[in-house]
Amino acid sequence: ISHTHLDHIAALPVYVARRRMMKMDPPTIYVPEKAIGRIERLLRAVEDLDKGRLPCTLLPACxxxxxxxxxxxxxxxxxxxxxxxxxxxxxxxxxxxxxxxxxxxxxxxxxxxxxxxxxxxxxxxxxxxxxxxxxxxxxxxxxxxxxxxxxxxxxxxxxxxxxxxxxxxxxxxxxxxxxxxxxxxxxxxxxxxxxxxxxxxxxxxxxxxxxxxxxxxxxxxxxxx
Structure with a gap:
């Protein structure tokens, strides 16, 4: 992921959820280092709304x-x-x-x-x-x-x-x-x-x-x- 504007990140929860539903391994996602905390909060919020887990690994891209x-x-x-x-x-x-x-x-x-x-x-x-x-x-x-x-x-x-x-x-x-x-x-x-x-x-x-x-x-x- 290059940055966190909505047109670049809105599909991320869907991507992670789709992999889970297809019984694929959780993805590893590289994001700008300063964005990791915000993306984690986004995924947790969607988990709460959707009542489904969004398993993934977020790593910094420096x-x-x-x-x-x-x-x-x-x-x-x-x-x-x-x-x-x-x-x-x-x-x-x-x-x-x-x-x-x-x-x-x-x-x-x-x-x-x-x-x-x-x-x-x-x-x-x-x-x-x-x-x-x-x-x-x-x-x-x-x-x-x-x-x-x-x-x-x-x-x-x-x-x-x-x-x-x-x-x-x-x-x-x-x-x-x-x-x-x-x-x-x-x-x-x-x-x-x-x-x-x-x-x-x-x-x-x-x-x-x-x-x-x-x-x-x-x-x-x-x-x-």
């Missing part, structure tokens, strides 16, 4: 820390800029690759080196998915891996020129113009832009995008309405 998902995948946490404590996440693929100095060695030679205690591999990481949550552009800029992930999920709350960027940034959001200004920085294969303001109709969003960004960042931008 910028700079890593979350182990599996041997092959790890999540890094970055700080973002919103009106509440907020974080972003990058999911990485990690593999072990033979060090350059041992390229060309035979299997027997590699085995002997390993048996003698030599570490013959390096960890190689590839950013798979970046999730910004709600943030002004500083949240992107302070986490270069967001620009490098194969898939980036980011907000584009405002698109009309009449909405001034400096005001939008103050309240922790992004504008279409922020994407245009960073066009050359996006190395992502797919960029999913979401979280559009309800001040716009879907048709108006599409019209503005077709005018200001007709190529949709070389076809990489997908609009979630």
């Amino acid at each position: 910028p700079g820390e890593e979350i182990e998902l599996s041997r092959e995948h790890v999540v890094t946490v970055s700080s973002t800029c919103h009106t509440l404590p907020s974080v972003g996440y990058v999911v990485w693929d990690r593999r072990r690759k033979l060090k350059n100095e041992y390229q060309g060695f035979t299997g027997d030679q590699i085995r002997d080196l390993r048996l003698s205690g030599v570490d013959v591999t390096d960890e190689v990481r590839t950013p798979l998915v970046g999730y910004l949550g709600d943030s002004n552009p500083d949240g992107l800029d302070r986490c270069p891996a967001m620009y490098e992930a194969m898939i980036l999920i980011a907000e584009m709350t405002f698109v009309a020129k009449s909405h001034r960027r400096e005001n939008i940034h103050k309240y922790g959001h992004m504008h279409l113009e922020d994407f245009l200004a960073r066009r050359e920085q996006f190395q992502n294969e797919v960029i999913i832009a979401a979280h559009y303001s309800t001040r716009y109709t879907d048709d108006r969003i599409q019209r503005i995008l077709s005018k200001r960004l007709p190529d949709l960042l070389d076809g990489r931008l997908q609009v979630w309405l």
Whole structure:
């Protein structure tokens, strides 16, 4: 969870309850550290209303820390800029690759080196998915891996020129113009832009995008309405 605004957290009690009803293991949920107490109180309140348990483990997601998902995948946490404590996440693929100095060695030679205690591999990481949550552009800029992930999920709350960027940034959001200004920085294969303001109709969003960004960042931008 990136932060505790209602559009990001309202479904949490339902998610936990659904897992319980399907006899699945209680989930482990990572949230901004300062939000843990409030989320615990939310879940307890819903338990009281629903008269059903909401078993889960809440753990802090702290910028700079890593979350182990599996041997092959790890999540890094970055700080973002919103009106509440907020974080972003990058999911990485990690593999072990033979060090350059041992390229060309035979299997027997590699085995002997390993048996003698030599570490013959390096960890190689590839950013798979970046999730910004709600943030002004500083949240992107302070986490270069967001620009490098194969898939980036980011907000584009405002698109009309009449909405001034400096005001939008103050309240922790992004504008279409922020994407245009960073066009050359996006190395992502797919960029999913979401979280559009309800001040716009879907048709108006599409019209503005077709005018200001007709190529949709070389076809990489997908609009979630």
